[in-house]
Amino acid sequence: MSKAFAYTTKTGKIISGDILESYATKTETKAQPVDGFENNYKKDELVKPLYNPASLARLLEMNTYHSRAVRTKARDIAGLGWQLNPTKENPSQTEKELILEFFNEQPDSMSTLLNRAFVDFEALGYAMLEMTRVNYDPTQPPAQLGHIPAHTMRAARDGKRFCQVRGNKKTWFKAAGGDYDVHSETGKIMELGTAPENMRATEVISFVNYTPRSDYYGLPDIVPAIGAIHGDISRRDYNIAFFENYGVPAYAVFVTGNFDPGELDEKGKSEFEKNIESHFEEIVNNPHSTLVLTIPSQGRENEVKVEIKPLSVDVKEASFRLYRQDNRDEVLAAHGVPPYRLGIAETGSLGGSTAEESTEIYKRSVVEPRQETIEGVINKLILVDGLGVNDWEFELNEIDNRDEKHDMDIAGQLFDRAAITPNQLITHFGERFGLEQSEHPAMDAHYLNGVPVDLDIDVAPEVEAALNSLYDKVSGVIKSEPDSGRNSEYVDILASLKTITGGAAAGRKKNKRAFK
Secondary structure (H helix, E strand, O other), rough: OOOOEEEOOOOOEEEHHHEEEEEEEHHHOOOOOOOOOOOOOOOOOEEEOOOOOOHHHHHHOHHHHHHHHHHHHHHHHHHHEOOOOEEOOOOOHHHHHHHHHHHHHHOOHHHHHHHHHHHHHHOOOEEEEEEEHHHHOOOEEEEEEEEOOOEEEEEEOOOOOOEEEOOOEEEEEOOOOOOEEEEOOOOOOEEEEOHHHHOOOOOOEEEEEOOOOOOOOOOOOOHOOOOOOOHHHHHHHHHHHHHHOOOOOOEEEEEEEEEEEOOOOOOOOOOOHHHHHHHHHHHHHHOOOOOOOOOOOOOOOOOOOOEEEEEEOOHHHHHHHHHHHHHHHHHHHHHOOHHHHHOOOEEOOOOEEEEHHHHHHHHHHHHHHHHHHHHHHHHHHHHHHOOOOEEEEEEEEOOOOOOHHHHHHHHHHHHHHHHOOHHHHHHHHHHHOOOOOOOOOOHHHHHEEEEOOOOOOOHHHHHHHHHHHHHHHHHHHHOOOOOOOOOOHHHHHHHHHHHHHHHHHHHOOOOOOOOO
16 A cells, blocks of 8 residues: 655645654544444434443543542432431331331442442433342332443333343343333333243333433533543643653754755655654653754855754643643533532632532532432332332432531520520430430520520519518618719629519519519
């Protein structure tokens, strides 16, 4: 096969074939992975995804922030554990034991299973779980759940089946809850219960990140920021190439005068050019090598001059830092994940931390909607339709972004303003600090600046009379000695007596007030 050594452009410039070959190599390395379903879409009536799932999966290996965001979201959504909540008073404990038995007998914990599925969901836009029934009987309850790597699955156009291809093996599944059978090898739809037991397709529970462009697949949040990922790769490659060249900038060699290039080789290069190229190749291994050039000329007239001028001496890393930060921010904005969740410290415009506010927004707008989707599917297909449970519901644990100091400050202010009682405080904080409620009446009273406002105080009449008598005496002292230096002390005593006598009277008269 013949090979071109140089090419002429429309403007008359000659470009070396080596240069074009180098770009061809770069293009080849960016080729998209082969779609293993390419020959099956038309034959098996499968729907092609909007983006190649294998290419989307590769993005996790190409960008640090994208990978961390995907795994952080999956953990926050589905990897923090779960709980069962009653849906009515006096729920059936038998139903609860049935649910726990089902979940505890799975090969992987529900947190692990759902976490893996939602790594797929965030990276590809959809996720798949396999549900197997007892004895593969469609009339029996579910027996096992398993994760199916979503990039190996495609949806059939009828919306009733899914197909998995791995190597040369093809396996068919049916949509969860379908009232029909699917042959696991041929994909043929059959009447419910008529497929051979060993060839009866298991069911698939699918989760889709909705996009109006497809009725079968979703799109991952990263799609609008794919350009930012590739831009960051270009920044990285530029810097690697620069430092591999020991920071030597690009140079242009100018030769003027009566220069004799001599004979050109088959690539159109002179011996002079090859000596220069060889020198810069040697710099990679020996950065201190010396360049010695012999300049061929045609006679002594018009002296030959050689100038080597750097085309660029500025290191681009400083400007690339801003470019990298812009790319990072675009990736995180696409995911809706605050930098704080990835361990990146950020401050607000006034210098304060925005971690608490941004995490709350992330929790409400990203995590909780996805958790509600998972809970709805598990409750409907597994608990209600599968196990026949109606008294309990499955719920995923939320991100714990509570600020204990802030909560305690608020609770203290509410207590001082007679808004909550000591026992109500213990209800909120008791579990964290090992506190228990008390049955003493004072623990259910409200206190305004330390004074009970609704506590019944039963004081004997003789004690109340003595207190009132003391109050009158102190009042008399103040009136008889208006200029006394101790009047301020008497006033304090008088105020205390007024509080005590007022509280006692309030308690006896049941008027629920400590002050008159």
